[in-house]
Amino acid sequence: MTLLVLWRHGQTEWNAAHRIQGQTDTPLSAVGMAQAMESAPRLLALKPTVLIASDLTRAATTARALVDVSGLPVTYDPRLRERSFGEWEGHTHAEATERWPESFARWRRGEEVDDAGVEEIDSVAKRMHAALQEAxxxxEPDAVIVAATHGAAARFATVRLLGWPMALAPTLGALRNCHATHLRRDPLRGWMLEAHNVA
Known part of the structure; x- marks a missing residue:
């Protein structure tokens, strides 16, 4: 059975400051680099056969930590990028709450946001699903595929692959930096959630 590992990138300075990143291309912090280097050997123990990554620097750099210990080639795919948060990007949660109180409250509840240029949930889920399904x-049928990606993108992809209503996405909980969601595809039963927030 195929194992798909959705691996969130390491910490950035913006993560630490609770600043909204979205598709703003921020680098890993020193903490994030250490997280990537620490988690790569654990992923290596899964015997990965395919490595794909978002082309944003924080995910690409995280993926390179696994390249360094595995020798696997990595394929970068912009469809694996984080959800775009439009005008919110660069603002802290406190600032977004002040400037967009209603829509930011909807986002915090896991609901759709229809202003500030925030990407629709369905758009994120569709592009993530397409990239992962293509990989x-x-x-091979028993491949172990590691996708270095982003928190919200990984959550929506998980829900889409499992065939759950997108309203259940918030129940998964936030994927922590350099933690992963494991999904296994059974030839008869389809995708199954094996683990979430694995260190």
């Missing part, structure tokens, strides 16, 4: 379809 799975191009791999």
């Amino acid at each position: 799975v379809d191009g791999a």
Whole structure:
């Protein structure tokens, strides 16, 4: 059975400051670099056969930590980027609460946001699903695919792959930096959630 590991990037300075990143291209902090280097050997123990990554620097750099210990080639795919948060990007949560109180409150509840240029949930889920399905379809049946990506993007992809209503996405909880969600695809039963927030 195929194992798909959705691996969130290491910490950035913006993560530490509770600043909204979205598709703003921020680098890993020193803490984030250490997190990536610490988690790469644990992922190596899963015997990965395919490595794909978002092309944003924080995810690409995280993926390179696994390249360094595995020798696997990495394929960068912009469809694995984080959800775009439009005008919110660069603002702290406190600032966004002050400037967009109603829509930011909806986001915090896991609801759709229809202003400030925030990308629709369905758009994120569709592009993530397409990229991941393409990787799975191009791999061997028992492949172990690691996708270095982002927190919200990974959550929506998980829900889409499992066939759950998107309203259940918040119940997964936030994926922590350099933690992962494991999904396994059974030939008969389809995708199954094996683990979430694995260190």
